[in-house]
Amino acid sequence: MNRKDFLKMSALTAGGFVLPKSFLFGNPVDAMELLNEGMDVGMKKQLSDAALTAARAKGASYADVRIGRYLNQFVSTREKRVQGIANTESFGVGIRVIANGCWGFAASNNVTKENIAKTAERAVAVAKANSKIQANTVQLAPQKGYGEVAWKSPIEKNAFEVPVKDKVDLLMTVNSAAMAGGANFVNSAILAVNEQKYFASTDGSYIDQDVHRLFPTFTVTKIDKASGKFETRKSLSSPVGMGYEYLTPLPNTKVQGIVTRYKDRYDILEDVKNATADVDQKLKAKTVEPGKYDLVLDPSHLWLTIHESVAHPTELDRVLGYEANYAGTSFLTLDKWQSKNFKFGSDIVNIHADKLQKGSLGAVGYDDEGVKTKEWEIIKDGILVNYQAIRDQAHIIGLKESQGCCYAQTWADVQFQRMPNVSLVPGKAKLSVDDMIKNVEKGIYIIGDGSFSIDQQRYNFQFGGQTFYEIKNGKIAGMLKDVAYQANTREFWNSCVAIADESDYRLGGAFNDGKGQPAQSNAVSHGSSTTRFNGVNVINTARKI
Template identity: 80%
Template sequence: MKRSDFLYLSGLGLGSLMLPEMPAFARPIDPMAALYDGMDVKQKKQLADVALNAARSKGASYADVRIGRYLNQAVITRENRIQNIANTESQGVGIRVIANGCWGFAASNNMTKEDVAKTAERAVAVAKANAKIQAEPVQLAPQKGFGEVSWKTPIEINAFEVPIKDKTDLLLSVNAAAKAGGASFINSTCFAVNEQKYFASTDGSYIDQDIHRIFPSFVVTKIDAASGKFQSRKSLSSPMGMGYEYLNARPQDKVAGVVTRYKGRYDMLEDVKAATADANQKIKAKTVEPGKYDLILDPSHLWLTIHESVGHPTELDRVLGYEANYAGTSFLTLDKWESKKFQFGSKLVNVVADKTQPGSLGAVGYDDEGVKCKKWDLISDGILVNYQAIRDQAHIIGLKESQGCCYAQSWDDVQFQRMANVSLQPGKTKMSVDDLIKNTEKGIYIIGDGSFSIDQQRYNFQFGGQTFYEIKNGKIVGMLNDVAYQANTREFWNSCAAIADESDYRLGGAFNDGKGQPSQSNAVSHGSATTRFNGVNVINTARKI
């Protein structure tokens, strides 16, 4: 084994555990290999046509082919050390068919025409075997073919083109700044993902897409030697559907306040200095007194509450009980939608699903079954109006076409319904974070996401955070510790009393939203402006009951 190979393989140790998405058959590669051109589009089309023709010849009434190249990079540091650098690549083809009214799927990492044809034939055989026990045939919403089209994440700097040294220099400087500020421990990471995906179907689509995502992050911990107490604060970065330009914050990307808020791009060095100061302050902060408070929730916190209490329960497969893994089913049953009057939240609550939002993790041109992506309403003026559905679910809720939210984490995973970017719309009247605070008599301002729990119908929940500021008579009077709030989904969203305007709107999100069995990981963003919820129950997480 060459020394270079050993380094790449050993780098997969901790690195692979922390990678947001790790497709099957991922192999370690030289970082420069990520810049090599993948398979030519003409070659992809030839392979796709081989698969489609083979599937039809064996009796498939429909077939689609996904040819994928998936690149992942993780740079991981702690204090003054580089812990791991992992670079992986995975390539292969996944073929999905309908035969005898039933789905079949097969995949292979052998990319010859002969093997692709055999893989298509195997998918048809699987469908025919499944059809013997399926009660009703698949009803697939119609979808026009788009011919030969392409889409690319509108990046400025390809993260894979940035030298590893530049990334390690940045992360080590972040760690050094934390240590200089009194941090006891600091770890920092930078993840980058590139999905090169080609889709073709018997509908007549040949879609080539190049998708980029990035996630820089850190955790600062401070230990007080005298008391033995310790506190941590995570970064306020968000994973984004952007290139390395995300780490080049401009003056217009920063909004001053109790903490500096980042809108668009991110300053990692500035944030770690603030985080170190916050960790020091948290050690001295008083513990919260349980009771009812008005909560002002920053987008860096609220994204997770949206994800768990709005995003998951509006997934149609969960509503129908077809899916329950990881996040359970849903309390938003069809009768609530059919009534056209189920008051999910207050009239201020407008939530949209959007697969086109610039900079978001879920932004693509076309989903993984060849549907052009779009934006649609889920909650309108507080009323439940729609769900998230794909081609074989659309007829259940009377849709004439899919909403374009189908996704597979890799070429060897079958695509299924995944969460779109689900976001709370900003307020329609001019309102700043300062306005929200000054209009609050007894409240808590929560920044950053923390631990949480929620039941299997996405109804009763508890959420923590990173930093908590006490508000009295319209002013912030200090920091609090041990804060978590409890509510049920409907009660919580109906307590929504004020939302800051568009100028405060920001994205949060997750690289690794798990679903399915076998499990798959999806990257998804959730946007909002800072929002106030009145009279929410707050508990003290440090006190024994």
């Protein structure tokens, strides 16, 4: 996660919400402005051609142009007042070239024919300056041009068309429900994102994409005056690759159980009432006895463990050492993949990567270097079988083409390998969560994501959660607090003994998957069904200061 602008962010994140970088980068604009069409596709093509021609004229052997308009709307409230309404727009161009066998990149917010050509020339100058000290040349996997094509998120209701007043009213109703339930504080927010991306390359692709994302969220806080202790509970919503329809509840998308959880659609008013009641229980909960427990992890929690312990270590740039100075490397070295028998997890563990799942944050038609998106296996029956690779890496793992997972957070950032959605395939046999819990003698059932930390090679991790329920002899025995589990990635995934079936499959995700220097944020989803892991080390996190 990127914290470069933390002082700037601290003003915007009083409620603990982390914003995508583009929120900070963009310029505030009028809400109506966000509905403007932006630059016409024909003009984008003309400008792109001008950039490609200028790059070629200066000696580039390859060039791509991304003309991007990034719109964000962030409505945040606390208790009875609106904290901020930010409408931001960021428009500009990023040009990437290969010259003398070396990458170069330049970006500008001045998108005119004259300046775009100059920007292309700057990119070539950067490549040439670098090539003087470069031994190896870039090797790009071949990519056919698609001609003029387009893709759009399959949304039902554009969040930017919903009046700000409606969003404020909804959040105020959420806050009132929390306060009526005895909350001392409540923060709530709706974040809407629209990436309008135009990509053109010397391969002959002209790709116009319109990508939508939404994240409604809240945090309820209660303080126990006598002890001075406080507890919070976050919403069980997920950021999604959807329009405003996500906020229209549908009864058949609710998952009933100890607390209602949500698939595809979200009932924010129901969840805030549940959260307010959960905080009372958290304040009264028993502190956990440290030791080994069998963990039953809800998808609203497990997505983050998948993100950190599976999705990151299978990023090929990390494996190769390109992230050694920042995000880190990976324990999943090439020899383990080459052996074809590296047991990452137990036999029931199957992990897929994709940029296709409907409603996911990663879903697009084409990645940011003009490759059509797809789905592939990463872990098959517990064995490491593949990584995540883009055009200049494909040859390293013997691929003839890119896997289509290249991304840049805005026009001003260079595109590079970013994780697609990485998800745990549901169990094949019919298994409900209740049936899974019935077999657990001493365990903890965890819902929602909390604190997270993992080492730079992705071996040792520690995770918290939102709510923790003790399981005793197959039954839920009340709430616990001060819980965090620590494990080694491979031991953890090899202790996976049960995965609920497809009917429980849900997506979680984040807007702020961080990697790269300068740091960039990527939006990504991770799907799973409720899963059981045996004998995991749980620590108690209570301290006194």
